[in-house]
Amino acid sequence: MGNMLIFGLGYTAKHLADRLRAEGWQVTGTRREAVEGAIAFDDPAAVLAAIGEATHILSSVPPARDDSDPVLDHYGAAIKAASLQWTGYLSSTGVYGDVGGAWVDESAPIGSGRRKARSDADLGWQSLRGDVHVLRLPGIYGPGRNPITRVREGKAKRIDLPGQVFSRIHVDDIVAAVIASFEGPAGVYNIADDLPAPQHEVLAHAARLIGVEPPPLLSLEEADLSPSALGFYEENRRVANGKAKRLLGWQPQYPDYKSGMAAILAGILNGDS
Template sequence: MRVFVAGGTGVLGRRLVPRLVARGHQVTATTRSAARRGLLEELGAEAAVMDGLDATSVGEAVARARPDVIVHQMTAISGKPDIKHFDRWFATTNRLRTEGTDHLLAAAAATGVPHFVAQGYASWNGIREGGWVKTEEDPLDPTSTGEGAAALRHLEEVVIAAGGAVLRYGAFYGPGATDDQVELVRKRQYPVVGNGAGHSSWVHLDDAADATVLAVERGARGVFNIVDDDPAPAREWLPHLAACAGARPPLRIPVWLARPLAGAAAVAMMTEGRAFSNAKAKRELGWEPRHPSWREGFKEELA
């Protein structure tokens, strides 16, 4: 197939593009910077410079590529994590998940692209009621990350309405995905908050890329949680991450202190977060993560 990957130079795009090429697909991948065209060409794709927030730029890039499927991987997450000011940290990503998604869907409609796959998120942001592990039938928490939660809700609604697929990836780990977090852990600036009972789901970049290839090739439609087999509370995964990084155990701080220091989102993640089940992706996509648990995965990546 002709596959158009919007956001080909991101941490997942760099794992996805060569997999699609190896499977025999003709890939056009985009970057916002002309200086990064060479990276995409090295990965085997035809490179296109595109501004995902400019409707004309998106429309022209899609029209030139004439794809059979569009894969939306556009984000703008960089720099030191700033969960306290989540809306500011994710401002451009939120626009890419709203305006950028709308531009890509409009371009798909204008050029007759029959299939659309988009990046969602499913780590700790399940609805904060009931059990600790959620399925695709459970809603995302509408208050988890402020404007970010609203952006994800918009993305899911418009993509599903268009007959596409949303892959709710867990928290990424793998080459280049957790460097900033590990640095904070080594500096003991990433504490366990309160009882640390809030659950999260993780996924290795390679497993996320494999699931995306399956969604492309099988014409998947609907929502899929792309997470590993081992949802776990912060009081388990964070000390393990520190140990694998050769760092001292994380500090533990009470909720009353964490709220002004780290913000409401960090407190919710650490104490009330709800993780996700991958049963549907296994059943309907035939996906099996090669890294079934972050426990072994962290060791491998940080060895």
């Protein structure tokens, strides 16, 4: 088994860490402050020591408010020089910008949308080492972070935008893709499910699953969204996942939102989510 260092123990990274630890891996993460199982990002001695011990390094840290990549800025040189078996970066399909609902694969241009800083970080990681695997992710859902929970809590807003679709991915399928990439060729991979769909249809399905009325359809003006949420609705694309299937041997366990939410509901009913 390997020794994984994860920069940024957020939602997805925690799921990955749990899976790897269950399989016998040594996993260390960084957080703002040191806690059990994690070291402080701003503790250079501890982080550099962890880089030196790692066989695998993954960054899930997004760009900072000044648009820089904190991991590359602080530790990029050490990561570049390290003796590693694998290096990874969790990017975003937001790098593709708005394509009017068209399909995008990894050959599509990046950097034209609102995620310019993310695009710069994506390219920065690609150029860091020859073994870097960049996984571009769409909307992430899973236990504790999903449409069912938002509908139950009354936080879901269904926006009526004809023709607008989004891709998404279950967190367990991201974890599986990361692990599959350990033995796969370096490069850029879209990790998305097989069924891009309008957000309002996903929320309506979540409501039906738990036996409640779907939230009403609203216009963007009626929804009174935050600027960041509005930006989400300014982009429209379908994300193709064929490269990851071909080169990594990856197949999503939850190929569409219906199968993913069925598993989440089963977990809720079992007290697991």
